[in-house]
Amino acid sequence: MAEKSPARPPRVRPENDPFRAYEEQFVASPDPWAEIVKLDHGSDRTFGSTVRAMVMNAEPAQRPAMEKKLIQALAAPGLTAVGQLFVCRMLALIGTAECVPAVTPLLNDKATADAARFALDGIENPAVDAAYRDALGKLSGDAKAGLIGSIALRGDRTALAAIQAIQADAKEPAAVRTAAARAVERLTAKS
Amino acid sequence: MNPLLSRRAFLRNTSLVSAAAAFPSFLPSRVLGQTAPSKKITVGFIGTGNIAQGHLDTLLGFDDVRILAVCDVDKVHRDLAAAKVNAAYGNRDCTAYNDFRELTARADIDAVMVCTPDNWHALNAIEAMRNGKDVYVEKPLTLTIEEGRAMVSAARKYGRVAQTGTQQRSSRRFHDTAEFIRNGGMGKLSRIEILIPANNKYVGANWKPEPVPAGLDWDLWVGPAPFQPYTRQGCHYNFRFILDYAAGQVTNWGAHYIDIAQWALGMDESGPVEVVGDGEFPTTGLFSTATKVDFTCRYASGVALRCRTRYDGVSDGNVRFFGERGWVDVSRSASTASDPALLKEITAQSGKGAVKLPSSLNHHDNFLQAIRTRARPISDVEFGHRTTTVCNLGNIAMQLKRPLKWDPAAERFVDDAIANRMRTRSMRGPWSLV
Numbered sequence: 035m036a037e038k039s040p041a042r043p044p045r046v047r048p049e050n051d052p053f054r055a056y057e058e059q060f061v062a063s064p065d066p067w068a069e070i071v072k073l074d075h076g077s078d079r080t081f082g083s084t085v086r087a088m089v090m091n092a093e094p095a096q097r098p099a100m101e102k103k104l105i106q107a108l109a110a111p112g113l114t115a116v117g118q119l120f121v122c123r124m125l126a127l128i129g130t131a132e133c134v135p136a137v138t139p140l141l142n143d144k145a146t147a148d149a150a151r152f153a154l155d156g157i158e159n160p161a162v163d164a165a166y167r168d169a170l171g172k173l174s175g176d177a178k179a180g181l182i183g184s185i186a187l188r189g190d191r192t193a194l195a196a197i198q199a200i201q202a203d204a205k206e207p208a209a210v211r212t213a214a215a216r217a218v219e220r221l222t223a224k225s
Numbered sequence: 226m227n228p229l230l231s232r233r234a235f236l237r238n239t240s241l242v243s244a245a246a247a248f249p250s251f252l253p254s255r256v257l258g259q260t261a262p263s264k265k266i267t268v269g270f271i272g273t274g275n276i277a278q279g280h281l282d283t284l285l286g287f288d289d290v291r292i293l294a295v296c297d298v299d300k301v302h303r304d305l306a307a308a309k310v311n312a313a314y315g316n317r318d319c320t321a322y323n324d325f326r327e328l329t330a331r332a333d334i335d336a337v338m339v340c341t342p343d344n345w346h347a348l349n350a351i352e353a354m355r356n357g358k359d360v361y362v363e364k365p366l367t368l369t370i371e372e373g374r375a376m377v378s379a380a381r382k383y384g385r386v387a388q389t390g391t392q393q394r395s396s397r398r399f400h401d402t403a404e405f406i407r408n409g410g411m412g413k414l415s416r417i418e419i420l421i422p423a424n425n426k427y428v429g430a431n432w433k434p435e436p437v438p439a440g441l442d443w444d445l446w447v448g449p450a451p452f453q454p455y456t457r458q459g460c461h462y463n464f465r466f467i468l469d470y471a472a473g474q475v476t477n478w479g480a481h482y483i484d485i486a487q488w489a490l491g492m493d494e495s496g497p498v499e500v501v502g503d504g505e506f507p508t509t510g511l512f513s514t515a516t517k518v519d520f521t522c523r524y525a526s527g528v529a530l531r532c533r534t535r536y537d538g539v540s541d542g543n544v545r546f547f548g549e550r551g552w553v554d555v556s557r558s559a560s561t562a563s564d565p566a567l568l569k570e571i572t573a574q575s576g577k578g579a580v581k582l583p584s585s586l587n588h589h590d591n592f593l594q595a596i597r598t599r600a601r602p603i604s605d606v607e608f609g610h611r612t613t614t615v616c617n618l619g620n621i622a623m624q625l626k627r628p629l630k631w632d633p634a635a636e637r638f639v640d641d642a643i644a645n646r647m648r649t650r651s652m653r654g655p656w657s658l659v
Contacts, residue, residue, distance in 0.1 A: 075454050076433040076511075083508035090625050090643060119451055126651065127643050148653045152451070155651040180654020187659055209655040216659045 067103045071110040071117040082120055089124050097128045105136045118149055125153035134161045141169045147177040151184050163190045170196050179213035186217035194221050260289040266596055267333055269294040271325045271349045272340035273306035274461055276363055280338050281306060283589050285313045293334055296322040300440030323442055325349055329356045336596055339363060342464040343471040344450050347372035348656055351379045359386035359596050365476035366609035370617050371649035373610035374636060375658045380606045386595045388602040389609025391484040392588035399485050400582060401575040402555045406489035408578030412549025414528050417486045420535040421478035421542045424466055424516055428458045432511040449652035459511050466512040473514025476616040479532055482542040484612040486530055489546065493608040496615055496633040497522035504623030520619035532619055621647045
């Protein structure tokens with residue numbers, strides 16, 4: 035049996051070697067899935083672009099694992115508002131019912147409801163409709179008007195009574211009542 | 226009775242309109258002399274920046290048009306536009322609005338010019354049509370495929386005239402070439418090559434939020450797109466290089482030249498069945514639209530259409546049709562061909578073939594005549610939607626970097642869930658396509 039050759043000792047570049055910094059940077063290259071949570075307005079979005087390319091080019095069999103990474107990113111410490119929006123927009127491409135529990139808390143907060151809808155609008159699953167109907171009573175103002183629009187576009191007629199009540203509620207702002215009126219027209223139109 | 230309706234009913238019965246039905250091409254009505262105020266088409270502008278200036282100048286020259294109001298979220302722009310209108314009319318009657326919904330709510334406005342950034346087109350136009358206005362919408366018609374279908378549906382539902390601002394259809398050069406192709410003048414067509422200009426604005430990799438200038442309603446400027454703080458480089462004009470608001474030169478120039486290809490192919494109410502793309506997109510920095518465009522569509526007839534970026538610095542596109550008889554190439558500046566005799570033939574055959582394409586020599590006048598006759602304008606919203614769809618198919622294919630099959634009847638991709646989700650985009654509240 036041939037004797038194994040001894041392991042080669044790691045190469046140590048001298049301090050003044052111009053490739054040393056490059057090599058260290060390469061070895062320390064961060065995980066793009068971890069970096070996306072730090073995105074901010076005007077910051078380097080290279081890692082975001084990497085994740086976006088991976089999501090877009092994923093084979094169907096690879097998407098569940100990517101969706102899981104995105105769900106984990108939503109709970110990552112230090113998640114910025116821009117990072118959160120980015121993750122939601124990636125879920126808009128590959129999200130399924132799996133991500134609904136993680137996104138729903140965002141849906142119920144006026145500050146993050148739009149981002150949540152970006153993630154959920156394209157998911158054809160009753161869990162999304164249920165989450166939307168539930169959020170109707172928790173949102174107000176523009177976020178509520180946007181939610182009503184999403185419900186109408188999804189054609190969820192089980193929300194009709196709730197939306198009609200909003201339409202008739204004089205305390206609601208004009209934008210919300212207008213959104214409700216148009217949603218009622220859409221949901222009651224003969225197809 | 227609604228005074229607008231009664232006035233339109235009157236207009237429908239004038240001899241002018243009878244003439245319109247008989248002859249598809251017209252001299253602008255301003256040459257006919259003074260138009261009584263009650264017969265004037267009243268117009269409002271939504272968006273008064275860069276592209277709107279040309280439209281303002283043109284419509285101010287029409288005697289049968291009265292611009293009553295302008296709207297812009299930038300006070301500097303809207304005040305300048307209102308001043309221009311008032312100076313032209315010698316009064317102070319033009320009202321300037323910040324919110325387009327105030328303009329579209331006015332009962333005394335017949336038609337609206339939509340000259341806002343692309344992500345606003347559908348919402349502006351649909352709101353105007355819902356309020357009984359006819360609309361002229363700058364190209365590209367919409368940001369997404371779903372918005373385009375919604376705009377067409379609104380035009381039909383409310384019975385409105387909707388003209389797309391693809392004004393090359395109102396050019397004899399493009400009309401005659403398209404008609405020649407439609408009548409088989411080149412023999413069986415094999416492929417179409419389109420060149421569009423490269424991006425003409427660049428910013429570095431980094432940007433940072435800046436204070437919003439006084440008089441700019443930034444939240445309303447962003448509108449349905451995901452919110453992003455103001456930065457000067459991402460606002461006027463440059464919006465077209467940010468994917469949240471536009472699709473870059475694919476739609477900026479592609480909307481013009483792909484439109485001529487669609488016209489020549491007789492695909493005004495359909496489109497290709499396959500698309501594949503290999504573009505390049507910036508991976509960081511403010512701008513996100515393709516810096517290198519290259520995609521190819523294939524139609525059911527077998528014709529391939531390739532659209533790509535040109536790097537010769539020419540600020541124009543061109544479309545080249547290859548057929549059994551060679552090739553012909555048409556741009557805004559010139560027509561060329563593999564055989565110069567083909568160019569003479571194109572001119573000589575105009576209006577003589579079995580297929581006679583609608584003719585217009587003035588895109589604005591065509592819109593105004595359509596308002597009076599209630600006929601479809603030369604760049605009807607359906608045609609604009611189909612052309613913009615081809616642009617968007619290319620943009621989606623370049624991002625996904627895989628061949629896609631497209632069903633032009635259902636307006637859906639075949640067996641590609643991600644591509645189908647990219648046909649539409651969610652909107653920030655309170656905005657919605659509903």
